[in-house]
Every structure is written in structure tokens, then in C-alpha cells.
Amino acid sequence: MLKREMYKILIAGEGGQGIQSMAHILAKAAYESGLNVSYLPNYGVEQRGGVSLGFIQFGKGPIGFPKFAKADLLVVLCDRAIERTKPYVQKETLYLYDTDLISSINLAEIRAEKLPIPATSVASAKLEPKVFNIVLLGAITAELGIINIKMVEKALTENFADKYILKPQLKNLNLKALDLGQRLAQEGYKNDK
Amino acid sequence: MEPRYPKCLDPKTKPSNFCPGCGYGIILKTLGQVIDEMEVAPRTVFAVDIGCNLLAWNYYKLDTIQTHHGRVTPLCVGYKRANRESVTIGIAGDGGLYAIGLQSFLHAAHRDDPVTIIGVNNTIYAMTGGQLAPTSLLGQVTDTSPQGKFTYEKPVLGPELAKEMASSSAYLARGSILNIPQMKGMLKAAIERQLAGHFAFVEIMSYCPTNWKTDAQQSIETLEKLEETFKVGVINA
Amino acid sequence: MAVKKELLTGNDVVLKAALLAGAEYFAGYPITPSTEIMNGWAKEAADNPKLLFLQTEDETSAGMAVIGGLLAGKKTWTVTSGVGHILIQDPLVLAETLSLPFVMYVGQRGGPSTGTVIYSQQELNLARYGGNSEGLRVVYAPSNIQELFEITQKAFNTAWRYRLPTIILGDGYLTKTLSPVDTSRVIPAEKAEAIFLNKDVKNLRNCFSREDELAEHLNILFAKYAAASRQIVESESYKTNDAKIVIFAWGTVGFAAKVAVANLRKQNKRVGLFRPITMRPFDDRGAIKAVQKADKILIAESSGGQFGRIVRETLTQATDAEYVRLYKPAEGITSEEIEAKIKEIY
Structure with missing residues (x-):
């Protein structure tokens, strides 16, 4: 589990993978947990198809620039994002990635503690493949002891309020995915030891 | 005996600074008569553009703004949207409207913004000393078309062009200072159309003796010849 | 309220x-x-x-x-x-x-x-x-x-x-x-x-x-x-009274610099910040006052020196301090980068 005064988190993936939704939910949950927060979405000129980045910072102290030089936690959801986020990696960075979306061979050069999460395959086996990003969100929350999981649940529900009206069963699915992600992260550590 | 000016003209600024024999005096005086007759002076806002018409910035006892570089149309559009009760009238030359201000002019027509725009066409850039205009004819000699070179196959026909983009409710017409009663009727119709909530545009064929280098008789003859290309009449009623 | x-x-x-x-x-x-x-x-x-x-x-x-x-x-x-x-x-x-x-x-x-x-x-x-x-x-x-x-x-x-x-x-x-x-x-x-x-x-x-x-x-x-x-006219002078190095920065970079100064002060570094709030009119007097104790001035901006030129023109007669440039045209500048730069030149 990460322990910092200020947390710097970078989530990176393909446009359409839900990067900005994840980042937004996380930022909101951090704010609702009583922390100062800053979240900057960042992508190129393309409406679709570029690497999508979410810069999130939170903690008790002041936040300077909305971007940061090095990430405490880097969450990578596609191979292209590995290269794009290299400048943000340092040896203290916790490198969280979806083993089903990333070929570990591509991570050979990454010198950081890695936390592989099989989010897509577990989501597919136990729930539905599309909630892989919520599984990851659960794993992220587990790593960040500072964020109250109830607040993540609340932010998640607010974020998808419109969709829940049409498909009420989604709510339960998302909450299960979040819980699954938390447990995966905890198991990941157990396996390491 | 003093000449009879329309009431909305400012006598303090007369005689105006237009060249002797310039068509602008006739156009502005006629517009003044229309404003008087329609009794809209207390709610009329007037805007001028770049070119000779900028000399009319203090022509009337009406709130007037001098704009620049073909921007008179968006100024009028912007004002009118904020004051629907007003009568908003803009004037520009053929360069201001059909070259540097063309996209604003066409888009105001397209949005059907309720403003009255008057375009004065003398087929030349007059204030800058006689350069090629979008309305110049094939082979016309100007400072930038020496020996008639660099001219276009055909001139821009403003009201006809605007019709392609304008709402069917817009009023589009071409008058001439050679037929003042008709021109006056068109100006009146253009203000009425604005008050009915639609875009209105009158192009007025006018002469420029200074740059055409014509005397009074030659000016009239030249303008008559131009009207063979620029047909006077109502283009969209 | x-x-x-x-x-x-x-x-x-x-x-x-x-x-x-x-x-x-x-x-x-x-x-x-x-x-x-x-x-x-x-x-x-x-x-x-x-x-x-x-x-x-x-x-x-x-x-x-x-x-x-x-x-x-x-x-x-x-x-x-x-x-x-x-x-x-x-x-x-x-x-x-x-x-x-x-x-x-x-x-x-x-x-x-x-x-x-x-x-x-x-x-x-x-x-x-x-x-x-x-x-x-x-x-x-x-x-x-x-x-x-x-x-x-x-x-x-x-x-x-x-x-x-x-x-x-x-x-x-x-x-x-x-x-x-x-x-x-x-x-x-x-x-x-x-x-x-x-x-x-x-x-x-x-x-x-x-x-x-x-x-x-x-x-x-x-x-x-x-x-x-x-x-x-408005500006912010932050911890400039005794500052050996004064950072000149504006806009979002200005706030990054402020956080950097706060961190550096905790490490007993005599660093300050001058940050114009109105870029025009420009607070010439405030800028001059801010550099009275400075022997170095760090200009940080996400441009090739548009702000730096204003700073140098304003301070021409006011200081003999050395100018250090952290110009990153088109790119952001984080608090960490500013902190690292100060440590390098301190």
C-alpha cells in the first residue's frame, strides 16, 4: 500500500477505455474523502484514437501544477501507453497494469515495482468483460489506503447515474467489479510474499 | 435658399468630405429621407465600414460607429441581437462587403439576422486610390490591373450571391443612383424587412468620378453601361 | 459568507x-x-x-x-x-x-x-x-x-x-x-x-x-x-524579503513556483517568488522591490522568453543579479522541476 503526503497518479490507455471516467471517479472520491485534489485530462488533437492520460493529484497539502514530473502510481491499460508514460516512471513508482491488455515483454525496460492485475480476464470470467476498468479502479483504491471505498462507490454511482436509469442492473455489476478489484490487489500482494 | 436636408442629417458636418460628384451624397441623403419618413430616427443605429463610407461617421444626428476592414456586418448583427427594438443599418463598399467582409456578409444572410446592409458598388477601391475590386469588370484598368491585366472573368454579383445562402424571407435588391425614387423604395423596403425580423440587403450602383476620371456626363454614361452587367431590380422580394 | x-x-x-x-x-x-x-x-x-x-x-x-x-x-x-x-x-x-x-x-x-x-x-x-x-x-x-x-x-x-x-x-x-x-x-x-x-x-x-x-x-x-x-495593477510577492534567489513566474507556472518556494523554505532555502497578477499593467515597482536581496533571478515560463523579456526590461536599472532561465516553450513546468532547478543553482 502506498503511503505519501501527496499522491500523484497517472492513468493511461486508449481513448474509449474509460480512462477519463476512472480518473474522474477517483478524483471525486478523493475530494469526498476530505482531500485537496486536482485532476487534469490530457489527450492530443484527435477526438478518438490517441493515448488518453488522466493526471490526478491529491493529499492534505497544496497542489502546484496540474501536471507532475513523476508518478507515484502509474496505471497502464494498453501497450502504446507504456512508451508514452515512460518519462513519468521512477524507481519508487508503483506500476499497475492489466496483464490481459499488456504484453509483459514490453515492460522489460520498466524499472519500477510492478503490480499485475488480470482485470479483463477476471472480469470476463466472473462478471462481464466491459467492467475491467471498474475492476482496476477497485485495485487502485486498495493500493491507495487514503481513499474511502464508500466514496468511490458514491462517485461511481453519481458518474453512471444516467446509465443506471436505463439499466438498473449495471449498478450492482459495477459495485461487484469494484469489490473484485480490491480483492485482486490484495491477493497480488499475498502472491508476492 | 438653404438646401433642404433631411432632419436626421447633421447640418454642422455639412458640406461633407466626399469628392465633388461622388454618389455617396445622394445615397446618404436618400437614406436620411427614408429614416425621417419612417420616423425611426430615435431608434436607429448606423454603422460605417472601411473605405469612402467611413467619412459618414458624423453624417447623421444618429448614433454612429465607424468600423474597419469589412466588419460592419458583424457589428450590426451583434448590436441588433442585443437591441431587438432598434433599426440597425450598416453601409459598406464593394471591397468591404465582397472581399474582406464577404464571409460575414454571407453568414448574416444565412442566419437571417434582422439588419439592413447597404452595399455601394462603384466597381473599384476608391479610398485607397483605385484598385481592383471583386466587382471590377474583365479588362477594367485600375492601379492593380494595369492595361486591364489581372482582372476576373466575371464580377461578383452581391445580391445574387447572397440569395444562394440567404433565408427565403430575406430582402435582396439592387438599385442605382440613376433612379433615386426606385432606390428610395428599396431602402424603405429593406428597413421594413428588418423590422419584420429578417435580413435585408440593397446594393446601390454608384459612380466614382475621381477614380473613374470621368466628368458628370461620362459618369452617368459609365454607370448606365455598368447596369448592363449589374441588373437593377429586386432579387429576392 | x-x-x-x-x-x-x-x-x-x-x-x-x-x-x-x-x-x-x-x-x-x-x-x-x-x-x-x-x-x-x-x-x-x-x-x-x-x-x-x-x-x-x-x-x-x-x-x-x-x-x-x-x-x-x-x-x-x-x-x-x-x-x-x-x-x-x-x-x-x-x-x-x-x-x-x-x-x-x-x-x-x-x-x-x-x-x-x-x-x-x-x-x-x-x-x-x-x-x-x-x-x-x-x-x-x-x-x-x-x-x-x-x-x-x-x-x-x-x-x-x-x-x-x-x-x-x-x-x-x-x-x-x-x-x-x-x-x-x-x-x-x-x-x-x-x-x-x-x-x-x-x-x-x-x-x-x-x-x-x-x-x-x-x-x-x-x-x-x-x-x-x-x-x-496587482502582483504577489511571496517570501521575497530575504530571498537570495527570486523566481519570476506567472499563471499556472506561477502557482507551481509558489508550491516549490513553500517546499524549499522548509529546507531553509532563502527563495522567493514574484508573480504578476496583471500582466498589463505590469507591477514594475513590486518587481523591483522583490529583487532587493537577490543575487539570482530564475525566470520560469512555458515560452521561449516572452515573459523573460518583460522581466529583464523592468529590472534593467534595479539589480545586478544573474538571470537563470527555465524556458520550456509549449510545455508545462512542475513544482518539482522548479525545485530541482533552484537546488542546482543555489
């Missing part, structure tokens, strides 16, 4: 502040990263018949429409960026010569030309002196989202009180960032008044026949600007 924190993006903040300041009319043209503010206004105006909205064919027309709205006495404004900012300087100089309260938010993006679409600090020269301008305008530079909320309100007041075109010079990072804002900090709004169809007849001219006529007009404007400047 009690603190009222809300989690908002900079886009939300600009919109909210403009409405609080009494904005009634928006004319604009879409360009990233400022479009979202325009979208927000259109959405508001669709539900509120008192709010006017016009999407024009380009930015010059947007600016001319703003001027039309101002003549009618509506608090009219616009937003733009980059190449749109270039075009809008054309109507802005008309507002300058006519002393009109033209309010504009500029979200800087990279340049020259289309450059990049989110962030930069390369529109400073343009904001201060764009067009054939004599700089008779106010340029505010908010450094974080809270300041953005207060300065956007203030910009409308400054514009209407002093009848000066007023620019809020931000960037896409500032407006895309989601952060908590205390929205209880509301400033009482100035009154607007119609210029046209109000009392006496006005003939407004921007073209003069003779050089001496224009000179006379300008001298009046210069005198008014000088008097207003004394009321308007």
Missing part, C-alpha cells in the same frame, strides 16, 4: 464567475481549449431567455458582435485561443480606441500557428500588445482555479469601471483541471450602461484625418490608462 467548496473544472468556474459578474451576452467561435466554456454558455442560454448567444463565422466577427453588444449596454464577452486569439485582436483594438469594456477569456495553446491544443504560455505578447495596439487594455493571469473564479468576476468589473478591454489569460490545463473551489467568494458586480440610444447622440470614430488629431485622442487615452493602472 461561509466557505462553499465545490468540485469544478476551470471551464465551469469561468462560466459561473461570468454569470455572477452579470454577463448577459456571449458571441464566439469554437476553438480548443476554450470551446467548452462556449458550450456551457449555449446550454445556459438555451434555458434562460435573458441570456443571449451568437455563434459567428469567425473570431473577428465574434469580436465585432461583442462590440455591438457593448454598445447596446449588455455585458458581452467571448472566449478564444491560439489562432482565434490572433483574429480577435482586430476587433479588440477597435474596443481599445473606443474605450469599450470588452471582456475575453483566452485559453492559451501552443504556437506558432495551430501549434498544440491544450497548453502553453506563448500568447502573452499577443494579449498585451496584439494588433496595432498601444497596450490600452488589462491582462489578468490567474494561477489556479480559485483565482480564476475571482479574477473572472473582477475582469468584468475592471472593464466596466474603467472602460478598458480586459483579458483573462489562462490556459487549457487551468480550465480542464477539476479542483475544489470556494464559490462563496462573490464580488459585487459593476453596473452596465448602454452607449447607443442612451441620452445624447454619439458618433464614434476610429479613423482620424490628421496625425495630430489622433495624437490628441491617444494622449487622453494614455492619461486615463495611467490613472486607472494605479488602481488595477
